[in-house]
Amino acid sequence: MRSKEISYYVTSFFTQYLNNEAGLSINTIKSYRDAFILFYKYLEESGICKISKLKMDTLNIDNVTGFLDWLEQVRDCSISSRNQRLAALKAFCVYVIRKNPEESALCQGILKIRIKKAPQKSVEYLTVNAIEYLHKMPDKHSMQGIRELAMIALMYESGCRVQELIYLRVGDIAFSSPNTLTLTGKGNKARVIPISSNAADIIKAYLNSNGICDMAHPVFVNRYDKPLSRSGVSYVLNKYGQLARKARPDLFPTKLHPHILRHSKAMHLLENGVNLIYIRDFLGHSSVTTTEIYARCNPELKRKYIEQAGSLITETVEEYSEGEKEALIDWLRKNI
Structure with missing residues (x-):
C-alpha cells in the first residue's frame, strides 16, 4: 500500500467515498474539489512540484501551511475560505488513514493544523422600511418585473439560502391555507416554511404570467429556461438594490448580496420576539449557536x-x- 501515489487516493476519495459512503451534498463535494484544484495550483505556482509528479509526501504540513497562507495573502481569500479548504484536506487525510494506516504519520501532521480564528463580523441586514421600499422597485406589470419581484419576495419571506432558491420546484410550493414552501437545505434536509398570502399571490401571478405549471419545473429560470445561477440571483438583487439606493441612500448599503435578505428576515423575527429556537428551525440551522449571531449583533x-x-x-x-x-x-x- 505504501507505493500508492496521491492520485490514487484522491480519485477514490472523490469517486467512491464522498459520493457513496459519506453521503455529502453536491455543493460540499464541489467545495472539496475546488480545494484540491487550488492546492495543486499553489504547488505549481510556488515551484514546489508539477502536478504530474505529485507524491503522497507532497501533502505535508509545510506545504499545506504554505498553501493556506497563499490563499489569504496572494488570492485574498477570507479566513472562512481558508478554513474551508483546510477542512477539505483534513477530511481527505482521515480517509487516507482509513485506507492505509501506514500513511498515518504524514496525515496526522495535517490534522494537527488548527483552524484560524476570524474576527466576528456584524451581521448586515436591512430595516423593515428598506425591505418594503425594495419590494416597490420591480415593475410588477411586466413579465420580467413580476418574476424578479417574486424572487425578492420569496427570498425574504422564507429566509432561504441562494442554493435553496435555485433548487426550488413548482411542486415545492403549496398554495393553500397556510401557504408554504418546502426548502431543501444543507445535507439534503427539508423544512417546511410558511409564507404570507401576499407573497404567495405574487409568486402565483409570476407563475401564471409565465405559463409555468409543471410541478417538476424550477420556479426561477433564466432566458434559456435553465435554473438560475448564484451569480444570476446576485445580479437581480443588486440591480434593484442600486435603484433603491439612488432614491434612499440612507436605507441601503452600496451593494446587496442575496444573504442579506436571509439576515434581514432573521433579525425582523428576533425583533418581534420570536424565540431563537424557532428562528433556528426556520433558517435550517443545525444548532441554535449558529442563530445566536443575530442576537449578538443587535x-x-x-x-x-x-x-x-x-x-x-x-x-x-x-x-x-x-x-x-x-x-x-x-x-x-x-x-x-
Whole structure:
C-alpha cells in the first residue's frame, strides 16, 4: 500500500467515498474539489512540484501551511475560505488513514493544523422600511418585473439560502391555507416554511404570467429556461438594490448580496420576539449557536435580554446572592 501515489487516493476519495459512503451534498463535494484544484495550483505556482509528479509526501504540513497562507495573502481569500479548504484536506487525510494506516504519520501532521480564528463580523441586514421600499422597485406589470419581484419576495419571506432558491420546484410550493414552501437545505434536509398570502399571490401571478405549471419545473429560470445561477440571483438583487439606493441612500448599503435578505428576515423575527429556537428551525440551522449571531449583533436586543434576565433573577430567584446575580448577568452580557 505504501507505493500508492496521491492520485490514487484522491480519485477514490472523490469517486467512491464522498459520493457513496459519506453521503455529502453536491455543493460540499464541489467545495472539496475546488480545494484540491487550488492546492495543486499553489504547488505549481510556488515551484514546489508539477502536478504530474505529485507524491503522497507532497501533502505535508509545510506545504499545506504554505498553501493556506497563499490563499489569504496572494488570492485574498477570507479566513472562512481558508478554513474551508483546510477542512477539505483534513477530511481527505482521515480517509487516507482509513485506507492505509501506514500513511498515518504524514496525515496526522495535517490534522494537527488548527483552524484560524476570524474576527466576528456584524451581521448586515436591512430595516423593515428598506425591505418594503425594495419590494416597490420591480415593475410588477411586466413579465420580467413580476418574476424578479417574486424572487425578492420569496427570498425574504422564507429566509432561504441562494442554493435553496435555485433548487426550488413548482411542486415545492403549496398554495393553500397556510401557504408554504418546502426548502431543501444543507445535507439534503427539508423544512417546511410558511409564507404570507401576499407573497404567495405574487409568486402565483409570476407563475401564471409565465405559463409555468409543471410541478417538476424550477420556479426561477433564466432566458434559456435553465435554473438560475448564484451569480444570476446576485445580479437581480443588486440591480434593484442600486435603484433603491439612488432614491434612499440612507436605507441601503452600496451593494446587496442575496444573504442579506436571509439576515434581514432573521433579525425582523428576533425583533418581534420570536424565540431563537424557532428562528433556528426556520433558517435550517443545525444548532441554535449558529442563530445566536443575530442576537449578538443587535445592541438593543442585547440590552433588552440582559434587563429581562436581571428582572427575572430579582423576581423569581430570590435565594441567589447579589454576587451570583451579577455573575449570571455578566455571563449573559458576554454570551448573548
